[in-house]
Amino acid sequence: MGTEIAKAIVGGVLTGGVYALMAAGLTLIFGVMEIINIAQGALVVVGAYLSFVLQVHLHIDPFIGLIFTMPIMFVLGVTIEWGFIRKLKTQNRTALSILVTYAIAIVLEGILTMIFSTNLKTIDAWYVEKSLHVFGFYLPYVYLFGFALAAGLLLALYIFLYRTRSGQSIRAAVQNRTGAELIGININRVSALTFGVGVAVTAGGGMIFGATNSFNPNSSYDLISRLLVIIVLGGLGSIGGSLIAAIMALVIEDVTAVVWSPVWASTMFFAVLIVVLIVRPNGLFGQKATRAQ
Amino acid sequence: MSLQETADPLAKPIYANLRRSVTVVALIAAIAFPFVFSNPAVTSIAMFTLLYLGAASTWNMFCGFTGYMALGNAVFYGSGAYFFANLTTHLNLNGGVGLFALVPLAGIFAGLVALPVGWIALRTRRHTFVVITIAMFFIFQLLAYNLTALTNGSAGMQVPSPIWGAKTYNTYFYLASLVVALIAIGLAWLVRRSSFGLELLAIRDDEDRAVGLGVHTTKIKLLTFVLTGAVTGMCGAVYAYYLGSVYPPFAFEAIFDVTIALMAFLGGLGTVTGPIIGALLIEPAQQWLTLKFTNGGIALIMFGALFLIVIRYMPEGIVTSLAQLIRKRMRMKAPALADAQQGASS
Numbered sequence: 103m104g105t106e107i108a109k110a111i112v113g114g115v116l117t118g119g120v121y122a123l124m125a126a127g128l129t130l131i132f133g134v135m136e137i138i139n140i141a142q143g144a145l146v147v148v149g150a151y152l153s154f155v156l157q158v159h160l161h162i163d164p165f166i167g168l169i170f171t172m173p174i175m176f177v178l179g180v181t182i183e184w185g186f187i188r189k190l191k192t193q194n195r196t197a198l199s200i201l202v203t204y205a206i207a208i209v210l211e212g213i214l215t216m217i218f219s220t221n222l223k224t225i226d227a228w229y230v231e232k233s234l235h236v237f238g239f240y241l242p243y244v245y246l247f248g249f250a251l252a253a254g255l256l257l258a259l260y261i262f263l264y265r266t267r268s269g270q271s272i273r274a275a276v277q278n279r280t281g282a283e284l285i286g287i288n289i290n291r292v293s294a295l296t297f298g299v300g301v302a303v304t305a306g307g308g309m310i311f312g313a314t315n316s317f318n319p320n321s322s323y324d325l326i327s328r329l330l331v332i333i334v335l336g337g338l339g340s341i342g343g344s345l346i347a348a349i350m351a352l353v354i355e356d357v358t359a360v361v362w363s364p365v366w367a368s369t370m371f372f373a374v375l376i377v378v379l380i381v382r383p384n385g386l387f388g389q390k391a392t393r394a395q
Numbered sequence: 396m397s398l399q400e401t402a403d404p405l406a407k408p409i410y411a412n413l414r415r416s417v418t419v420v421a422l423i424a425a426i427a428f429p430f431v432f433s434n435p436a437v438t439s440i441a442m443f444t445l446l447y448l449g450a451a452s453t454w455n456m457f458c459g460f461t462g463y464m465a466l467g468n469a470v471f472y473g474s475g476a477y478f479f480a481n482l483t484t485h486l487n488l489n490g491g492v493g494l495f496a497l498v499p500l501a502g503i504f505a506g507l508v509a510l511p512v513g514w515i516a517l518r519t520r521r522h523t524f525v526v527i528t529i530a531m532f533f534i535f536q537l538l539a540y541n542l543t544a545l546t547n548g549s550a551g552m553q554v555p556s557p558i559w560g561a562k563t564y565n566t567y568f569y570l571a572s573l574v575v576a577l578i579a580i581g582l583a584w585l586v587r588r589s590s591f592g593l594e595l596l597a598i599r600d601d602e603d604r605a606v607g608l609g610v611h612t613t614k615i616k617l618l619t620f621v622l623t624g625a626v627t628g629m630c631g632a633v634y635a636y637y638l639g640s641v642y643p644p645f646a647f648e649a650i651f652d653v654t655i656a657l658m659a660f661l662g663g664l665g666t667v668t669g670p671i672i673g674a675l676l677i678e679p680a681q682q683w684l685t686l687k688f689t690n691g692g693i694a695l696i697m698f699g700a701l702f703l704i705v706i707r708y709m710p711e712g713i714v715t716s717l718a719q720l721i722r723k724r725m726r727m728k729a730p731a732l733a734d735a736q737q738g739a740s741s
């Protein structure tokens with residue numbers, strides 16, 4: 103039983119990294135724009151399909167394919183922000199942004215269904231089936247690479263946010279949107295940039311998701327529910343928080359599957375959020391909401 | 396006068412007679428509808444419209460007035476449906492008009508479910524609240540799949556079939572849905588007119604200030620949430636009876652929440668008539684789209700595009716936008732008169 107639990111923990115950590123990568127864009131966008139991007143699940147699936155197309159039709163390795171998919175997704179993100187999010191008026195912004203991004207998710211899902219139908223696909227590569235054998239554990243290469251990618255991209259994101267001017271303006275907008283505008287930061291540009299970066303990072307998440315799961319356009323629902331739980335659990339706006347939350351929630355889910363029953367594992371995943379929110383209504387690392395500006 | 400008249404221009408006293416007569420005419424038309432249009436396809440769409448109308452009105456009663464976006468009301472819809480199925484199955488009842496008497500019981504059950512759900516969720520604000528309601532929805536859907544002792548899992552539960560024949564099948568359900576919808580609208584209207592409603596609106600405008608002014612925000616938020624849950628549960632029970640069976644993905648349907656939210660938004664958040672208009676427009680459109688476009692992709696794209704257009708061009712909703720238009724017209728036509736009325740009502 104002990105090794106089973108240990109395996110579950112290791113598996114949970116690795117999967118948690120992947121989910122954290124998928125959630126990173128969501129957290130970043132929320133932190134800067136205070137909107138919940140419900141389309142994130144659909145965007146992950148779009149990233150998965152992009153990598154899939156590159157791999158199947160052009161035989162480009164998914165990791166290398168990121169060189170193409172990330173800029174494409176960046177442009178997609180900027181387009182979405184410019185086209186729909188920017189036009190939202192400030193009143194009822196929270197509610198409207200949820201509805202708008204949900205609508206975008208539906209449209210994306212519809213487009214994907216039309217192009218690819220609902221057949222399950224998966225991304226294939228040499229590392230998908232093989233595992234690394236160490237200390238009695240079998241660690242699937244794809245998860246290891248995925249975790250490495252997640253760590254790499256999150257590190258790159260950190261460097262971008264904390265070491266570059268653009269990143270600084272984004273952080274300024276997170277801390278005080280009005281104040282940032284007053285000192286001359288172009289909030290429109292920052293918002294577009296944030297959305298673009300958030301969606302570009304999601305390309306990586308989508309690729310790993312596609313390599314580790316079979317997916318079709320309907321996968322976005324289950325995905326977005328889990329991503330939302332992760333970012334709220336971690337505390338809205340905290341990328342580090344969402345990483346810890348992702349690992350924690352997935353470890354608990356995997357351990358539950360081993361210790362109790364696989365049937366209840368998913369329910370526990372959501373239940374963790376409820377339990378934490380009872381104790382800490384703002385998530386693990388969230389700040390108390392300031393009065394509405 | 397009072398605050399409640401500023402948002403809804405039709406609430407002004409000079410329009411009282413117009414309002415009353417329109418309401419009476421609408422009521423008579425609604426009751427007569429299934430007898431005039433007896434085509435089952437039409438009455439079935441009408442019935443769903445009424446159910447969604449009720450659910451949207453009661454959703455608006457909580458979310459529109461308090462400003463908290465709850466996207467998990469399907470929890471109560473499904474709870475009401477499963478309670479109804481459980482009760483009728485375990486009591487071995489036969490289908491008949493009498494079973495409709497159990498619908499309020501399902502409502503009470505759903506309201507009881509809303510107590511812990513609301514207590515947990517309402518400890519949070521704004522975005523966290525939205526996510527926790529979504530999480531609750533998924534938990535309940537998973538519970539429906541896994542608590543097989545209560546719900547029979549994915550095999551679903553059966554509800555006794557009604558005794559009336561196929562010809563008049565829809566009529567009874569239509570009338571039952573009408574009753575539930577009227578309860579929802581009536582409740583929303585009563586709340587809107589009362590000081591209770593004013594307190595809810597205060598929460599929407601500035602909750603901290605409301606607390607400072609002595610409003611018992613926690614209690615009234617929870618109370619409204621429970622009422623909303625109860626009415627939504629009744630909608631679910633009628634739905635269960637109509638379908639004849641209850642399955643997890645239909646009782647707890649993800650798109651339900653967003654649909655009623657869209658209806659309320661389209662019509663006008665925070666108004667009483669808003670969700671009615673929203674439901675009347677959207678539900679038939681949704682049914683028509685699903686019938687017309689069997690290829691799932693196109694239907695999704697069109698529905699999503701519809702969403703986006705509505706939100707982009709009418710973020711205030713039809714009723715509120717119309718209200719602003721009317722007010723502008725009045726101001727242009729007779730400035731003195733309009734100003735006097737504005738002055739009297741503020």
